[in-house]
Amino acid sequence: MACSGGGGPDQPPSATLSHVSPGSLSTRTDLLSGIIPELCQKYPDLNFVIGGEGPKRIILEEVRERYQLHDRVHLLGALEHKDVRNVLVQGHIFLNTSLTEAFCMAIVEAASCGLQVVSTRVGGIPEVLPESLIILCEPSVKSLCEGLEKAISQLKSGALLPPEKIHNIVKTFYTWRNVAERTEKVYDRVAGEAVLSMDKRLDRLISHCGPVTGCIFALLAVLNFLFLVFLRWVTPDSIIDVAVDATGPRAAWARQHPCSKKGGENNEMSKTR
Known part of the structure; x- marks a missing residue:
């Protein structure tokens, strides 16, 4: 998910919360359905832009109808990979609500686009980005709301790193040469082990x-x-x-x-x- 600014120079920026991972909306929808109305009531200038398709999308549509959030919740549907960047750069904060995850390429893409990441602390996610670029939360509505409010507070106070600086940090983490070298080390270590x-x-x-x-x-x-x-x-x-x-x-x-x-x-x- 991601947060982006709006408003004039003398106004606090509005936040656009975007979930642009093109995967299906499955168990994560249950968390979103609790997060969206709570934060939209606290922050009237907060906007959610949600990408992805799945059988539980209707739950988000019902939440939008029940709380009359048509102006702050936008469901983009399935996104082609070439369109992900253009949606991401509209935001400042990226929210990932995965319940299980091995690596999560989506948060790397979001950080590469200059967004502050808020994510559940599951699987290998804590190892993907440094602490300065990600706020880790428990997979619950309460914890994720607290993490998002922390990110929104940093956004409005100007404490978040500039998008260009975030991008320059992330682009040094993962390169094809680096991945190839690390993969080669794993193969060499396995090849050198004795066969019992x-x-x-x-x-x-x-x-x-x-x-x-x-x-x-x-x-x-x-x-x-x-x-x-x-x-x-x-x-x-x-x-x-x-x-x-x-x-x-x-x-x-x-x-x-x-x-x-x-x-x-x-x-x-x-x-x-």
């Missing part, structure tokens, strides 16, 4: 999980191992293509295709001519 034999795996399961639960897990592990043996009998390893390392001057690609090197030498010779 089946009897050691069973011993570890029983010793770590208890005599009853450990035996159940050990039985499941044996069944999985037998199923793997069956699959390897149906499709032997010998008929599965093995990926080769095609990078570097001494890689498999260079050894199997020496003509590419020769072609490069011919190109260099043609340039000298």
Whole structure:
């Protein structure tokens, strides 16, 4: 969700609260239906702009009708990804009401557009942004309202960071090179780990999980191992293509295709001519 300003230079800015994640409105709608009327009564200049579709959208429509909030609650429906940025930049505060989340790309997009993020403290969300760019709340109406009021107070007092500064901070966090390097480290660490034999795996399961639960897990592990043996009998390893390392001057690609090197030498010779 996001908050954006309006009003003249001598007036406190109005806030546009936008949920622009193009996902479905599912269990999050229950939180929104409690947050919207409470905050709209406290802040008459507060506007909610909500993007997304789902079977529970009708709940938000009923809330808007019941409290006569047509001027402050705008339901945009499904948004194409190319339109998300144009909606986000209309706001100052982005509200994420997810109940379960692994990473939440939506809050990264919102912060990249210069918005202060207010979000539920679930899953991996606390690890996504620094404390200065996100207000973490419990997944309840009361906690989220308190978080939003804190953000609105900062907005009206001018305590929020400028959008350009927020963007410049966020753009250094996640780059394709950084993601590739971190992914490569995970693969290298896993590749360097010793592969335990089946009897050691069973011993570890029983010793770590208890005599009853450990035996159940050990039985499941044996069944999985037998199923793997069956699959390897149906499709032997010998008929599965093995990926080769095609990078570097001494890689498999260079050894199997020496003509590419020769072609490069011919190109260099043609340039000298």
